[in-house]
Amino acid sequence: RGLTNTVLYLDGVSKTFDGFRAINNLALTLEHGEMRAIIGPNGAGKTTMMDIITGKTKPDEGDVYFDGTTDLTTLDEASIANLGIGRKFQKPTVFESHTVADNIRLALKDERGPWSALFGARNRIAPERIEHILEIVRLIDHHERLAADLSHGQKQWLEIGMLLAQDPKLLLVDEPVAGMTDAETADTARLLREIARDHSVVVVEHDMAFVRDLDCKVTVLHEGSVLAEGTIDAVSSNERVIEVYLGR
Numbered sequence: 001r002g003l004t005n006t007v008l009y010l011d012g013v014s015k016t017f018d019g020f021r022a023i024n025n026l027a028l029t030l031e032h033g034e035m036r037a038i039i040g041p042n043g044a045g046k047t048t049m050m051d052i053i054t055g056k057t058k059p060d061e062g063d064v065y066f067d068g069t070t071d072l073t074t075l076d077e078a079s080i081a082n083l084g085i086g087r088k089f090q091k092p093t094v095f096e097s098h099t100v101a102d103n104i105r106l107a108l109k110d111e112r113g114p115w116s117a118l119f120g121a122r123n124r125i126a127p128e129r130i131e132h133i134l135e136i137v138r139l140i141d142h143h144e145r146l147a148a149d150l151s152h153g154q155k156q157w158l159e160i161g162m163l164l165a166q167d168p169k170l171l172l173v174d175e176p177v178a179g180m181t182d183a184e185t186a187d188t189a190r191l192l193r194e195i196a197r198d199h200s201v202v203v204v205e206h207d208m209a210f211v212r213d214l215d216c217k218v219t220v221l222h223e224g225s226v227l228a229e230g231t232i233d234a235v236s237s238n239e240r241v242i243e244v245y246l247g248r
């Protein structure tokens with residue numbers, strides 16, 4: 001089962017909470033290196049879908065495969081994270097009392113194994129790796145600042161940088177631009193497009209101008225299923241999508 005050229009393959013996935021079908025026969029395929037935006041009204045099942053991918057919630061039925069052949073339905077959350085699936089929740093969680101650079105340093109996967117941190121090996125992490133990540137997330141000029149002193153938008157970018165430090169194959173990003181200024185929102189789209197050049201990315205977001213800026217395929221969820229899929233122009237002119245959003 002699954003498809004070998006896909007990073008993510010969901011088919012026939014359903015999940016019921018207390019008799020309520022939050023996910024209903026959901027199918028979704030993400031190619032390697034693809035970025036996908038997931039939109040849909042409140043209660044559409046976006047969060048539950050992300051929870052199913054990361055193993056936080058187990059589906060009642062259906063297939064969920066990572067990297068073609070890895071069955072995620074049989075794995076726990078920690079094992080799924082270790083496969084290289086990184087998730088960023090809506091609210092930024094950074095180490096406020098540490099510098100920006102130290103936040104990335106703390107997040108970097110230690111190639112010497114789990115015990116090396118005890119022997120100070122973390123201090124030998126190549127500074128170029130930290131710099132490279134800080135450049136991608138636009139914080140290189142702020143590397144010595146305390147994370148606590150960053151703007152809300154910068155904290156979101158720092159957390160995206162911390163995800164990148166763990167070298168994920170697939171990034172799941174939950175409403176990254178909520179609470180950001182327009183300028184930060186535009187920068188976030190640019191930053192995610194850059195990351196998507198060598199990662200697979202799923203972005204859940206409400207902000208339509210931002211989704212347009214992501215310049216990727218869009219999946220519209222409604223009542224736990226895919227209502228429409230395509231370019232932002234195609235889905236936003238789709239009759240059923242308009243009906244769902246405007247409640248006609």
Ligand code: ADP
Pocket residue numbers: 017018020021022040041042043044045046047048049
């Ligand atoms: P979205 O993220 O698109 O707003 P959710 O996935 O959060 O949608 O929710 C889909 C539906 O499932 C909602 O009606 C929500 O109330 C319900 N739901 C989600 N998680 C639970 C849970 N743990 N227990 C009961 N109902 C839940």
